[in-house]
Amino acid sequence: xxxxxxxxxxxxxxxxxxxxxxxxxxxxxxxxxxxxxxxxxxxxxxxxxxxxxxxxxxxxxxxxxxxxxxxxxxxxxxxxxxxxxxxxxxxxxxxxxxxxxxxxxxxxxxxxxxxxxxxxxxxxxxxxxxxxxxxxxxxxxxxxxxxxxxxxxxxxxxxxxxxxxxxxxxxxxxxxxxxxxxxxxxxxxxxxxxxxxxxxxxxxxxxxxxxxxxxxxxxxxxxxxxxxxxxxxxxxxxxxxxxxxxxxxxxxxxxxxxxxxxxxxxxxxxxxxxxxxxxxxxxxxxxxxxxxxxxxxxxxxxxxxxxxxxxxxxxxxxxxxxxxxxxxxxxxxxxxxxxxxxxxxxxxxxxxxxxxxxxxxxxxxxxxxxxxxxxxxxxxxxxxxxxxxx
Amino acid sequence: xxxxxxxxxxxxxxxxxxxxxxxxxxxxxxxxxxxxxxxxxxxxxxxxxxxxxxxxxxxxxxxxxxxxxxxxxxxxxxxxxxxxxxxxxxxxxxxxxxxxxxxxxxxxxxxxxxxxxxxxxxxxxxxxxxxxxxxxxxxxxxxxxxxxxxxxxxxxxxxxxxxxxxxxxxxxxxxxxxxxxxxxxxxxxxxxxxxxxxxxxxxxxxxxxxxxxxxxxxxxxxxxxxxxxxxxxxxxxxxxxxxxxxxxxxxxxxxxxxxxxxxxxxxxxxxxxxxxxxxxxxxxxxxxxxxxxxxxxxxxxxxxxxxxxxxxxxxxxxxxxxxxxxxxxxxxxxxxxxxxxxxxxxxxxxxxxxxxxxxxxxxxxxxxxxxxxxxxxxxxxxxxxxxxxxxxxxxxxxxxxxxxxxxxxxxxxxxxxxxxxxxxxxxxxxxxxxxxxxxxxxx
Amino acid sequence: xxxxxxxxxxxxxxxxxxxxxxxxxxxxxxxxxxxxxxxxxxxxxxxxxxxxxxxxxxxxxxxxxxxxxxxxxxxxxxxxxxxxxxxxxxxxxxxxxxxxxxxxxxxxxxxxxxxxxxxxxxxxxxxxxxxxxxxxxxxxxxxxxxxxxxxxxxxxxxx
Numbered sequence: 005x006x007x008x009x010x011x012x013x014x015x016x017x018x019x020x021x022x023x024x025x026x027x028x029x030x031x032x033x034x035x036x037x038x039x040x041x042x043x044x045x046x047x048x049x050x051x052x053x054x055x056x057x058x059x060x061x062x063x064x065x066x067x068x069x070x071x072x073x074x075x076x077x078x079x080x081x082x083x084x085x086x087x088x089x090x091x092x093x094x095x096x097x098x099x100x101x102x103x104x105x106x107x108x109x110x111x112x113x114x115x116x117x118x119x120x121x122x123x124x125x126x127x128x129x130x131x132x133x134x135x136x137x138x139x140x141x142x143x144x145x146x147x148x149x150x151x152x153x154x155x156x157x158x159x160x161x162x163x164x165x166x167x168x169x170x171x172x173x174x175x176x177x178x179x180x181x182x183x184x185x186x187x188x189x190x191x192x193x194x195x196x197x198x199x200x201x202x203x204x205x206x207x208x209x210x211x212x213x214x215x216x217x218x219x220x221x222x223x224x225x226x227x228x229x230x231x232x233x234x235x236x237x238x239x240x241x242x243x244x245x246x247x248x249x250x251x252x253x254x255x256x257x258x259x260x261x262x263x264x265x266x267x268x269x270x271x272x273x274x275x276x277x278x279x280x281x282x283x284x285x286x287x288x289x290x291x292x293x294x295x296x297x298x299x300x301x302x303x304x305x306x307x308x309x310x311x312x313x314x315x316x317x318x319x320x321x322x323x324x325x326x327x328x329x330x331x332x333x334x335x336x337x338x339x340x341x342x343x344x345x346x347x348x349x350x351x352x353x354x355x356x357x358x359x360x361x362x363x364x365x366x367x368x369x370x371x372x373x374x375x376x377x378x379x380x381x382x383x384x385x386x387x388x389x390x391x392x393x394x
Numbered sequence: 395x396x397x398x399x400x401x402x403x404x405x406x407x408x409x410x411x412x413x414x415x416x417x418x419x420x421x422x423x424x425x426x427x428x429x430x431x432x433x434x435x436x437x438x439x440x441x442x443x444x445x446x447x448x449x450x451x452x453x454x455x456x457x458x459x460x461x462x463x464x465x466x467x468x469x470x471x472x473x474x475x476x477x478x479x480x481x482x483x484x485x486x487x488x489x490x491x492x493x494x495x496x497x498x499x500x501x502x503x504x505x506x507x508x509x510x511x512x513x514x515x516x517x518x519x520x521x522x523x524x525x526x527x528x529x530x531x532x533x534x535x536x537x538x539x540x541x542x543x544x545x546x547x548x549x550x551x552x553x554x555x556x557x558x559x560x561x562x563x564x565x566x567x568x569x570x571x572x573x574x575x576x577x578x579x580x581x582x583x584x585x586x587x588x589x590x591x592x593x594x595x596x597x598x599x600x601x602x603x604x605x606x607x608x609x610x611x612x613x614x615x616x617x618x619x620x621x622x623x624x625x626x627x628x629x630x631x632x633x634x635x636x637x638x639x640x641x642x643x644x645x646x647x648x649x650x651x652x653x654x655x656x657x658x659x660x661x662x663x664x665x666x667x668x669x670x671x672x673x674x675x676x677x678x679x680x681x682x683x684x685x686x687x688x689x690x691x692x693x694x695x696x697x698x699x700x701x702x703x704x705x706x707x708x709x710x711x712x713x714x715x716x717x718x719x720x721x722x723x724x725x726x727x728x729x730x731x732x733x734x735x736x737x738x739x740x741x742x743x744x745x746x747x748x749x750x751x752x753x754x755x756x757x758x759x760x761x762x763x764x765x766x767x768x769x770x771x772x773x774x775x776x777x778x779x780x781x782x783x784x785x786x787x788x789x790x791x792x793x794x795x796x797x798x799x800x801x802x803x804x805x806x807x808x809x810x811x812x813x814x815x816x817x818x819x820x821x822x823x824x825x826x827x828x829x830x831x832x833x834x835x836x837x
Numbered sequence: 838x839x840x841x842x843x844x845x846x847x848x849x850x851x852x853x854x855x856x857x858x859x860x861x862x863x864x865x866x867x868x869x870x871x872x873x874x875x876x877x878x879x880x881x882x883x884x885x886x887x888x889x890x891x892x893x894x895x896x897x898x899x900x901x902x903x904x905x906x907x908x909x910x911x912x913x914x915x916x917x918x919x920x921x922x923x924x925x926x927x928x929x930x931x932x933x934x935x936x937x938x939x940x941x942x943x944x945x946x947x948x949x950x951x952x953x954x955x956x957x958x959x960x961x962x963x964x965x966x967x968x969x970x971x972x973x974x975x976x977x978x979x980x981x982x983x984x985x986x987x988x989x990x991x992x993x994x995x996x
Binding site for chain 1: 892913970
């Protein structure tokens with residue numbers, strides 16, 4: 005076991021204090037790239053004193069696939085599948101963000117049916133992503149059953165997606181100008197069946213996991229992130245809303261006709277512990293699932309007839325300029341800074357992954373946690389390494 | 395990016411080369427299995443033969459029948475223990491599947507995958523024997539045996555019925571508890587010898603947890619010992635003959651609660667969820683047995699199921715009437731096995747329902763809540779014995795009333811259990827994901 | 838507030854720092870002088886009419902044709918719900934600017950990424966090292982003149 009050389013980090017343990025007669029040694033633990041609870045290839049070096057974590061340093065880049073460099077070489081339409089693979093659990097939302105950025109720069113207007121379809125698919129994907137987050141969080145806490153229940157529901161959503169676009173995880177369905185193709189026959193009926201089936205299940209998850217005393221003891225009062233700290237570190241999404249701040253891009257800067265829908269912003273209230281702890285961030289996701297069901301129901305009612313794609317040429321050429329567009333992903337705000345020089349590929353595409361910014365708060369929240377709380381913390385921040393590393 | 399070490403190619407020489415050629419020429423599985431275990435089989439055969447010859451030669455006249463009886467019983471116990479582990483593993487997978495609205499193993503053996511454990515056993519036996527290069531070799535190899543053998547030894551004093559025991563010891567309860575406690579050594583050895591900080595964490599947590607929870611376990615059992623006045627398990631069992639109302643659990647409100655505290659403490663001592671932090675999958679991959687693969691891992695796995703059955707068996711004998719039937723018929727070992735299996739099933743049920751408790755909360759629960767509570771139960775049970783005799787008739791009346799209440803409570807709990815099961819079965823289409831299956835397009 | 842109002846407030850505060858401003862179009866922004874970025878950032882965060890408390894993104898854009906590297910800081914206000922962007926133009930030969938991590942701690946990882954992939958040095962950054970590429974990587978991949986590395990630690994890449 006070699007010691008890891010940490011560069012330029014302050015030494016917390018020997019900060020001038022002389023230890024008393026009990027000498028404990030600091031242990032450097034490597035929560036390596038392969039680990040069941042790091043949700044992907046994340047490496048965290050922990051300096052621990054027994055079970056108490058003194059410092060946590062995340063090392064990322066294990067899933068860096070140079071998506072931004074590739075964007076400079078492929079055309080806009082060709083880049084849509086790459087956006088799927090950023091946050092692969094919320095691929096529809098990634099597609100949506102990229103399509104909206106390109107459409108804003110290109111001045112492309114999307115027909116209304118496509119807008120409502122985009123909302124339906126984005127919200128269904130939000131439900132699927134939160135189910136995955138909830139289930140795997142339960143698994144991290146040792147509750148094996150909610151994972152399978154969440155995956156059971158997720159299977160239905162994936163079947164709906166497969167019927168609509170042929171893929172279960174990386175869809176490339178929401179493209180520049182609208183959506184790729186219209187819904188198959190009977191899809192809306194199946195979707196409504198799913199919503200009717202799914203709504204009571206959320207109460208089941210609450211009974212099994214959310215209000216379970218053991219779970220509350222594991223996650224309440226752990227990793228408390230006050231709202232100012234969250235905003236300062238650029239947290240967005242359920243991490244920010246779990247700290248009490250009611251900030252949702254779908255309400256603040258509505259896109260894609262979100263201003264026509266009625267839904268609430270789910271905010272943590274600190275009911276089982278302190279405001280901004282892991283339980284709040286987790287429960288915000290449960291509440292968001294309820295709201296997403298509402299939105300999908302309204303969108304299904306509002307669905308108009310018409311084309312699903314605007315007339316966009318096969319090779320999209322955007323005028324010179326730049327745009328920064330953000331959408332509300334299940335994990336936070338996904339942003340695309342698109343710089344175009346008038347050609348067929350982007351000149352520069354910077355992707356602001358929400359998990360990248362959410363993860364930067366880990367070294368701040370981790371000190372003075374116990375080792376078992378690190379999994380609780382990581383699970384509540386809910387990262388997907390695909391968009392941390394891009 | 396890290397440097398990935400490449401293993402240098404192995405070059406065989408001499409006899410090893412001949413064996414490898416033989417194994418690869420004549421087919422993989424049979425020959426290489428036999429050859430892998432050739433040395434082990436040879437030594438075991440030699441030792442057994444020498445022992446048998448010496449023993450028979452020395453004790454041929456007076457003790458041969460006893461020797462044969464002991465031998466047969468030990469082999470039978472070994473077989474029983476292995477069957478318990480195999481059925482336990484299969485049962486765990488089926489139970490976990492059903493709780494998680496899926497089916498569990500269905501294919502191996504055609505009927506609900508009953509042969510899954512056997513297939514897994516065969517798979518494990520033919521795996522590569524990997525020992526980390528920096529691991530402490532002797533301790534690493536020794537640890538699984540230190541974990542499994544004492545768990546089996548606990549069965550040597552565990553009675554399945556009157557006369558159905560290997561050795562009827564007067565201190566059999568203490569013997570069983572002591573044997574179950576030796577497992578801690580194996581676990582700590584495994585964690586240390588693996589030369590991995592994560593395994594060490596698992597081992598240290600395990601050490602704390604097991605050792606601490608031995609105390610409430612022992613105290614709860616002592617409450618029952620005080621009620622019957624003996625640590626002999628057969629005496630404890632025989633004191634509960636008659637029917638379900640004679641069971642020790644219904645004699646005494648303190649004993650009623652002692653059953654539950656014993657059960658919770660035994661969950662912790664078997665490292666079962668919600669106390670499975672030492673082998674906490676999501677944090678420590680597999681805790682103290684992360685570096686173990688193949689048959690060594692199977693030994694740990696077996697040790698867990700064997701210990702589960704042993705602690706459930708203790709609970710059955712001491713609190714639930716042992717081998718006596720609840721409805722007052724003839725007693726038999728089958729009742730014992732049935733009741734212990736029921737307790738094992740409840741252990742599995744709890745595992746797949748509850749999340750994991752953090753180690754400081756585990757210790758907190760033990761030292762601050764369970765320990766004082768079990769001390770109170772022990773005290774209460776002792777005082778109860780003091781007053782529950784014909785010299786205090788008023789108390790006797792009160793005691794009988796309480797016993798009646800406990801009996802009714804027991805019946806109510808049983809009724810709730812069956813009601814819950816019936817409700818779930820009756821509404822199984824609505825509750826579980828059957829609808830999820832029927833939603834597919836075209837269905 | 839609309840982008841032109843925001844530009845007005847900025848010009849009111851410090852007119853020399855503003856090199857140019859774009860109020861219309863898909864990306865309203867101001868271009869500031871590189872030396873003034875920290876004071877401007879402090880003003881943008883603390884001014885009650887602006888209150889840009891959430892730094893969303895720092896994008897580094899390489900313009901070899903103009904011999905410059907641009908840094909775009911995208912900001913949004915969670916209390917007043919308006920968004921804006923400020924840009925800094927740096928010399929491509931030696932891109933250096935002061936870190937705004939003291940004002941928005943979210944900048945720390947974004948600046949590390951800009952350093953890693955584009956080679957911009959951020960002064961007074963507490964921990965400026967590579968974040969996505971390995972620690973001993975040479976070169977800055979997102980530059981337009983980046984040559985692909987052919988061999989790394991004995992592993993050869995087939996171009």
